[in-house]
Amino acid sequence: MGNNIDMINRIGKADKMIKKVKLSRPAPSRAEKRQIKLDAILRHAAAAFMEKGYYKTSLDDIARLHKVTKPTLYYYIKNKEDILIKxxxxxxxxxxxxxxxxxxxxxxxxxxxxxxxxxxxxxxxxxxxxxxxxxxxxxxxxxxxxxxxxxxxxxxxxxxxxxxxxxxxxxxxxxxxxxxxxxxxxxxxxxxxxxxxxxxxxxxxxxxxxxxxxxxxxxx
Amino acid sequence: MGNNIDMINRIGKADKMIKKVKLSRPAPSRAEKRQIKLDAILRHAAAAFMEKGYYKTSLDDIARLHKVTKPTLYYYIKNKEDILIKxxxxxxxxxxxxxxxxxxxxxxxxxxxxxxxxxxxxxxxxxxxxxxxxxxxxxxxxxxxxxxxxxxxxxxxxxxxxxxxxxxxxxxxxxxxxxxxxxxxxxxxxxxxxxxxxxxxxxxxxxxxxxxxxxxxxxx
DNA sequence: CTATATTGTTACCCATGAGTAACTTAAACT
DNA sequence: AGTTTAAGTTACTCATGGGTAACAATATAG
Missing domain, CATH: 1.10.357.10 (Tetracycline Repressor, domain 2)
Incomplete structure (x- = not known):
């Protein structure tokens, strides 16, 4: 479902976390948590875009839906258009x-x-x-x-x-x-x-x- | 083809111009000229909206296409959204x-x-x-x-x-x-x-x- | 248990573009 | 003719919202 290509790259690069992944209880790694949050942001943004349209939805609106502030979004996306690309x-x-x-x-x-x-x-x-x-x-x-x-x-x-x-x-x-x-x-x-x-x-x-x-x- | 309901209202109201309408050469009355210009503005705007989208098209863009300046548009339309309505x-x-x-x-x-x-x-x-x-x-x-x-x-x-x-x-x-x-x-x-x-x-x-x-x- | 990378915040900058006020030019009717 | 109405201009205001800088908190690793 999610944007798992980035995640695979990440896991491949940081091989020490393989240990973590193999644990019985799948404690979510940072990369996984990040991925989950990115997906949630996309979901929120997509829902807002569908309801109000792209231009009438501000990044503040999306941030509010996700219960964070606008600059935090920029930790997950490059810019507004990047949401559409993702x-x-x-x-x-x-x-x-x-x-x-x-x-x-x-x-x-x-x-x-x-x-x-x-x-x-x-x-x-x-x-x-x-x-x-x-x-x-x-x-x-x-x-x-x-x-x-x-x-x-x-x-x-x-x-x-x-x-x-x-x-x-x-x-x-x-x-x-x-x-x-x-x-x-x-x-x-x-x-x-x-x-x-x-x-x-x-x-x-x-x-x-x-x-x-x-x-x-x-x-x- | 055009927005002729307004025109009919106008003609109905200003009955002195009926004379003009009956002339052999149909010299365009003010209302007609206005109507023609409004149609042209709608055409220009519609073309621009189709090419760049509504929000990415400024009123200055539309005015430029019509070779007038922005405030002139407000003589024909109420506001930007009014173009869509028309x-x-x-x-x-x-x-x-x-x-x-x-x-x-x-x-x-x-x-x-x-x-x-x-x-x-x-x-x-x-x-x-x-x-x-x-x-x-x-x-x-x-x-x-x-x-x-x-x-x-x-x-x-x-x-x-x-x-x-x-x-x-x-x-x-x-x-x-x-x-x-x-x-x-x-x-x-x-x-x-x-x-x-x-x-x-x-x-x-x-x-x-x-x-x-x-x-x-x-x-x- | 400290050092460091990761998330997140508050407070700003600034470009864009819709809409307006005040003024000028052109046309039209008497 | 000259007065009125239409049509258009220049020069602005002002809200919005994308994007950033600098700072604060939290978690992870060694």
Whole structure:
């Protein structure tokens, strides 16, 4: 779930803490505690960004949610935009992870696509993911904006691959995979903007309806 | 195309200018000129908002695009947020106009829906509409936010009606019209974020693909 | 049990940008 | 013509909020 790449680096570098990690009661190491706090900050920030939007949420707001003061945040993040970047890392890892498991199964393209949609609807209820979807592309730094776009294109491309595969194996209708992939993403990402777990509409019904429209369309 | 309700009010009030309107060469009255300028400002603002985002676009930027200085803008708009509101008015009028013509035809629900999609893809290439779609819901004022939501819900409701009609007349598959309406909107609105007229993908191909996926789905 | 790195705080700086006051120029109606 | 209204300008105020410097507390290691 968390930003564990940094953590692995840290553990690899400071080999003396391996001893600690091996203790029966897993006393959280500093790096772990730090990681947990960073995740909490991301969660708080993402929730606030979703509610008020990125620009209307001040770092003071986020700090308050986390019950610390603003400068403390700078111990965990580089600057405000860095929060979005870290959310993107989390999102990228989860979505690509889903794609990994989906493409690993030996099934036709259509089944893979169905499994992806099921997993994606699940993922898209997470605040950090929703934050990323909503604010992707709003990077101030041109470099960061390009990187973000690239990573998004990569994911889209993997979905396109699945659709293409389905076209070849006959499980998906002949179509323009690029457009279909984008439209599908738009519809799924749109869900992130309005769907709430607590709402009246239950999860299974949502997935059922989404799958039905994607597979069958609306025509009778 | 423009914000002509204000204009009608104005003309109604100042009846002496009716004479002018009836001239062979339609010399633009003050109210008309003002309206044209307001439209141009909205266009410039919408284009800038789409490129850099609302908060990263200053009123100075917009004024510069329009080749005036910032205070001049305040002659046409109440404040920054008012630009979004005025864009919403334009968008609401266009979309409801489309819905009017679509529901007026005596056809089954499916055909009406198809005509709506065709028209909407057309509409969604306009900067002012795209601006509204992207920034809808970002109202600072709670009052304005609620109004915006309400007007959006109304449009969604009309689409739902069309789908429901199709369900009853048998032209559209039995389904949950609410979810279908929302998903459809998400997909169509998503188009506004990436589609450009000048691009390689031509308009007809886009509409064809969108209609195909909505009607047939992806399954073979 | 001290020395050191890690977290955290209070108190500031300062760029940005929305909005306004006061004044100037241009147009329009009688 | 000359007075009024519209349209635009220059030169400001002022709140907000990102980011930092310098200092304080707490935990970890030797």
């Amino acid at each position: 959310c993107e890392e989390v999102a990228s890892r989860r979505i690509n992870g889903l794609l990994d498991t989906v493409t690993a199964i030996e099934e036709c393209g259509f089944v893979q696509l169905r499994k992806f949609i099921e997993g994606y609807v699940e993922i898209v209820t997470d605040d950090i993911i929703r934050c990323h979807i909503r604010h992707r592309g709003q990077r101030e730094d041109a470099q960061a904006r390009k990187a973000s776009l690239k990573m998004h294109r990569a994911i889209e491309h993997r979905v396109r691959e699945i659709i293409g595969r389905g076209g070849r194996d006959g499980s998906i209708r002949e179509c323009n995979p690029t457009i279909i992939a984008i439209l599908l993403f738009d519809a799924l990402n749109g869900i992130s903007a309005w769907y709430r777990d607590e709402g009246e509409l239950n999860h299974e019904e949502l997935i059922t309806q989404v799958l039905l429209i994607v597979t069958e369309g609306v025509k009778n | 864009c919403e008015e334009v968008a609401s009028r266009r979309i409801n106009g489309l819905l009017d013509t679509v529901t007026a035809i005596e056809e089954c629900g499916f055909v009406q829906l198809r005509k709506f999609i065709e028209g909407y893809v057309e509409i969604v290439t306009d900067d002012i509409i795209r601006c509204h779609i992207r920034h809808r819901g970002q109202r600072e004022d709670a009052q304005a936010r609620k109004a915006s939501l309400k007007m959006h819900r109304a449009i969604e409701h009309r689409v739902r009606e069309i789908i429901g009609r199709g369900g009853r007349d048998g032209s559209i598959r039995e389904c949950n019209p609410t979810i279908i309406a929302i998903l459809l909107f998400d997909a169509l609105n998503g188009i506004s974020a990436w589609y450009r007229d000048e691009g390689e993908l031509n308009h007809e191909e886009l509409i064809t693909q969108v209609l195909l996926i909505v009607t047939e789905g992806v399954k073979n």
